[in-house]
Amino acid sequence: MTADGSVGARTIDEVLAEARSRLRRLSPAEAHAAHRAGAVVVDIRPAAQRATEGELPIATVVERNVLEWRFDPASDAALPFAHHDLEVVVLCQEGYTSSLAAAALQDLGVHRATDVIGGYAAWRAWQGTVTRAFERAR
DSSP: OOTTSOOSOOOHHHHHHHHHHTOOOBOHHHHHHHHHTTOEEEEOSOHHHHHHHOBOTTOEEOOGGGHHHHHOTTSTTOOTTOOTTOOEEEEOSSSSHHHHHHHHHHHTTOTTOEEBTTHHHHHHHHHOOOBOHHHHTO
């Protein structure tokens, strides 16, 4: 506790920097190579954002609000392939929330969790292909 009674308050920039200090963040090209080698790429963006911005065909969609439950092997809600040695590459829109999410997975023991630098926006700029929900519906 600090002198003013607060309990170790930190800014989001400090929290983000601490989270990223534990990650070996990947470029989109590195994340794609990791996927080809067996990593699970996880898109944590909300459905509305995926519909507007596009989707990554190789990604497993697990929205942020349930991520820890899906990747904790001890959870009743865990995905069938969840385990502590799984390489998980988290993707959000711009690479901020994904850093926090990957650090949270590491806190659960998923020690190979990381994220994509620049998120989906960087991946789209690198790859140039986008699949939008309305295009899939055709």
